[in-house]
Amino acid sequence: MQKILAYPLTVVYFIVFGLTLLIFHPIQWFCYNVFGYQAHKICVDALQFCLMRCLNVLGTRFSWNNDYEIPKNKPLLIVSNHQSMYDISPIMWYMRRHHVKFVAKKELGKGFPSVSYNLRHGGSVLIDRKNPRQALPAMVTFAKYIEDTNRAAVIFPEGTRSKTGEPKQFKTRGLELLMENTPSALIVPITVNNSWKTLRYGKFPMGIGSYIKFKVHQPIDLSEVEDHKKLVKTIENTITSSIILKK
Numbered sequence: 001m002q003k004i005l006a007y008p009l010t011v012v013y014f015i016v017f018g019l020t021l022l023i024f025h026p027i028q029w030f031c032y033n034v035f036g037y038q039a040h041k042i043c044v045d046a047l048q049f050c051l052m053r054c055l056n057v058l059g060t061r062f063s064w065n066n067d068y069e070i071p072k073n074k075p076l077l078i079v080s081n082h083q084s085m086y087d088i089s090p091i092m093w094y095m096r097r098h099h100v101k102f103v104a105k106k107e108l109g110k111g112f113p114s115v116s117y118n119l120r121h122g123g124s125v126l127i128d129r130k131n132p133r134q135a136l137p138a139m140v141t142f143a144k145y146i147e148d149t150n151r152a153a154v155i156f157p158e159g160t161r162s163k164t165g166e167p168k169q170f171k172t173r174g175l176e177l178l179m180e181n182t183p184s185a186l187i188v189p190i191t192v193n194n195s196w197k198t199l200r201y202g203k204f205p206m207g208i209g210s211y212i213k214f215k216v217h218q219p220i221d222l223s224e225v226e227d228h229k230k231l232v233k234t235i236e237n238t239i240t241s242s243i244i245l246k247k
Contacts, residue, residue: 006058006205013057013206020050021113028117041099044118048093055086059209060198064094066216072097075146075153075185077178077222081167081239082156083195090214091154091190098152103142103174105129123151129159139174143181152188153178157236165196167240172232179228189217189235191242215242 024047032040052062070076076098080087092100102124109126110116119126125142127135146153155178157170179185193213200207217238225231 002208003201003205006201006208009058009208010205013054016057017051017054020047020054021115024050025113025117028114028121032117032121040122044122045093045096047114047118048089048096051089052093055198058198058206060086061211062090062214063211064090064214064216066094068216068219070098070186070188070216070219073150075150075182076188076219077146077175077182077185078152078154078188078190079175079235079239080154080156080190081192081243082158082161083165083192084161084199086198086212087156087161087192087195088154090212094214095152099123099149100152100154101125101142101146103127103139103153103155103178123149135174136177139177140181143178146178147182147184153182157232162196163199165193165243165245167243170232170236172229175232175235176228179222179231183223185222187220187222187231187235189220189238191215191217191239193242193244217242 024043028040028043028047031043078091078095078100080091088102101122102119104119104124104126106126106128108116109119118124123145125138127138129135142153145151155175157172157175158168159171160168162168191214194210195212197207197210220231220235
């Protein structure tokens, strides 16, 4: 019965989701080109809020559990597991005061209204995962930008999303590279639960009634840690130990 109901709700969702992206695309362009970065950021924040509201059409709910006061005057490396594209807007919205940027694959840099524009112009980095000669220098430049501006970089070290919620082993090189070039950063581990359920049937219909939960773990001052490889393993264990595997 739930899957049958998912078909019409998914159609409605796709309509409001698509319209949201189309409406915000020219607004982003105008804000960025006429008023500059700060206006563009306000527009992008509003976009993330609206994209979350689009998911409410499917009965999707969100919770954000953060017991820590995270300073705005330090660069952040936000490290999270990755279950679907629906991990992204809540992280951007709830962490918006930290100016969230992403390490994203280059394929997302074109063809997606609003999303591609923000990735290209909002301070994120697009990398070719098959071309280390492009990806590694781009990551270094991005990390130095985060360090210099006290903004936040989000990285999903699994490299690709988990379709069942089961965590994938971290690919550590990208995270280690960010750490090497953001020496004053705070590491903020985040665990995402249930985001994969929005795609439990595949792309159509979408899963309905998902309760996507985010848990922010104790931030770690990178300047107080010498062994980055050991730290990456600690972060991985912290994140994955809070993943709840319920179908």
